[in-house]
Amino acid sequence: ATVAALMLLLISVGSVSAILTGQSPENRANRIVEIAENAEEKVNDLIELVYADSNALELIETVEFLGNLTLYGEGLENVSNANAALDSFDYEGAIANATEALSIFRGVYRSIHIILNDYDVKIGPLVDVDELEEVILRSLDRVEDLEELISPDAPIYEKLMDAKGNLTEALEFLPNNVEDAKSSLRQANILLGEISQYLKQVAQELVPSRIRDYCEVAGQYRERFREQFRGGWDEGFDVNGFLQTQGYQSEDDFMGRFQEMIENAKGTENIEDLEEIGRTIREMDQNLNEELGRHRARHGQEATGSGSGQPGAGYGGSSGSGQPGFGGGQ
Incomplete structure (x- = not known):
């Protein structure tokens, strides 16, 4: 056949x-x-x-x-x-x-x-169950990134949840039911393709002022990180040591690269530039708070005021706007 x-x-x-x-x-x-x-x-x-x-x-x-x-x-x-x-x-x-x-x-x-x-791309056959599982997990990672980018109020959000459900189902089928796993993966990929097209269209329609607002919020988080780092140093927390575990050489390196991301995103027509900022904010915010919490627990310290509270504007999509934001639930 x-x-x-x-x-x-x-x-x-x-x-x-x-x-x-x-x-x-x-x-x-x-x-x-x-x-x-x-x-x-x-x-x-x-x-x-x-x-x-x-x-x-x-x-x-x-x-x-x-x-x-x-x-x-x-x-x-x-x-x-x-x-x-x-x-x-x-x-x-x-x-x-x-x-x-x-x-x-x-x-x-x-x-x-x-x-x-x-594009001179050569592809080989997919025959290994472990490889199929890796593909599914990679697609789930992509869904999680998109969840941070797309507001729950956006019209495409329901499709994103459907794709996530299909991928979760695909994992449950493995290792014994490969054909059903592939079928669920296929349905998820179709939905993810439609979502990617939607995001590209939204990116083209975003007015410069909207993107500037996103970058302004990212700038507020940059200052929040700076205050948290300052408070961490005051408490004896090794800020540079922590940042090296996150892929940065030092506080100056992180601040420089974060600012560069913001500058690159200004006036962008690529929604992935905004996604990168949102992902960096989310990961740094979570990991820094966890490490500071562990440090304070070890030394019997209370949190300083420098790291508390969120900036005035969140980095999720505006309620009812249908526009993607940097993430939700923050």
């Missing part, structure tokens, strides 16, 4: 119809639906191979590639409609939906291969 599906992806839909000419409407409908389902599996395998290779994904995760994921989702809907039509003995409807699905899958398959060729 795999070879047949591959061959049928490479020939025209009209040719498929011609091959099946002369059969009864019922047999013709069943066969075309089967062909469409086999083609869908082939395209899904290709998409999974891309997501299994983080280097390949980083190179080709363009608007065009994400658009192909959205089209793939439309093809899945056509297959679902085709099967529903078969169950209702609507053979013409089944043939129409399956034919449309096959056309979509053929276009997506060829388009992704063209993109891979344009």
Whole structure:
């Protein structure tokens, strides 16, 4: 079936119809639906191979590639409609939906291969359960980053939660039920593709004043960190030692790099620049408070006033705005 599906992806839909000419409407409908389902599996395998290779994904995760994921989702809907039509003995409807699905899958398959060729990306087969689990976990990490970026009031937030549910389900299927795990991963990737497209569109629509507001809030957190560091030094806390565990050389190095992120984000059209700031704020805020808490517990100290309280503005999306923020729940 795999070879047949591959061959049928490479020939025209009209040719498929011609091959099946002369059969009864019922047999013709069943066969075309089967062909469409086999083609869908082939395209899904290709998409999974891309997501299994983080280097390949980083190179080709363009608007065009994400658009192909959205089209793939439309093809899945056509297959679902085709099967529903078969169950209702609507053979013409089944043939129409399956034919449309096959056309979509053929276009997506060829388009992704063209993109891979344009970027000179080589991908290998995904056969190991551990590799599949790694892909799922990487996608869950991506969802967690997006949760910090997208306001719960945003129209796309529900899709993000659906994707998270699919990925959690995929992990539960492993190691014994690989096919169901792959199916859940496939559904999640379709949703994540749609979310990425939404974010890119939002980024293009964000007015400069909105981005400046984000950067202003980030600047407030920068000053908060500076006060926390100062209070930590006063309490005998090794600020530089802590920062080295976080990937920075010193307090000056962290402050310089954080300010550079803010400057780069000003006037950006890339939502990922804002996401990077939000992730840095979240991780530093959590890790610093935890380490300061442990230090104070060891030395019987109370928290100084310098690290208490949040800046006047939060870094989550504004309620009801539908715009993504730096994170939620802070």
